[in-house]
C-alpha cells in the first residue's frame with residue numbers, strides 16, 4: 001500500500017523505501033534493489049505520493065520508529081508516470 005495516497009498495488013508496482021542506520025540515526029532511504037531488508041515502506045512511483053507521505057510522517061508510522069525522512073526522497077522517484085488514479 002502506498003504511504004502517500006493509500007492506493008493498494010502489487011509491491012513491484014510501488015517504490016520500496018526502508019529505514020537504515022546512518023551515523024547513529026534511522027534514516028529512510030530508497031531500497032533500489034529490494035535487498036536492504038527491514039520493514040518495507042512503499043509509495044507509488046510518483047513524487048506527489050512521496051511528498052504526501054513525508055508531510056503526513058507516514059514513513060515514521062510505517063516504520064514504527066523515529067526515522068528521518070529527508071525531502072530528497074522525493075527526487076528518488078520518477079516524474080509521476082505510472083500513477084493510476
Ligand SMILES: [Zn+2]
Pocket residue numbers: 002003004005006007043044046049
Ligand atoms: Zn500513492
